[in-house]
Amino acid sequence: MIKPSVLLFALLMSAPAFYRLLGDEIDLIQVLIRFLVAVPIAAVLMAGLRFILAGYRKAEEEPPATVMTPEPYDSPEPGKST
Template identity: 85%
Template sequence: MIKPSVLLFALLMSAPAFYRLLGNEVDLIQVLIRFLVAVPIAAVLMAGLRFVLAGYRKADDEPPGAVMVPEPYDRPEPGKTS
């Protein structure tokens, strides 16, 4: 199912063609073809945007206010193996 945000973005992408339709500069078939081409392009762009923004969401399993505490790292002395 195509999301409404994708259709709205495709409509915005093809808005100049709809504007030219009002001035009788292009045919209705050309405007509809441009809109149909804009739909998959808008879907790919919106999916990419959702993918990028998903990394900034908070994890649900992390309790609110959890603090990460660093642990000390004991480095071995040079020349000695453990």
């Protein structure tokens, strides 16, 4: 499914064609073709942007693993036997 952000970006990329349509410089078919060409290009560019920005997202905090508590070790004093 195409995301709305991709369609908006494709619309922005093909905005000059829509502007030229208002001045009757090009046909509606050419404008629609330019928009349809802009959609996959916008999808690739937005996917690349999402891939780059994914590394900067805040990682979800994981629950701490089992906590090890230190226990005292009774070592014999040097020179004394047990």
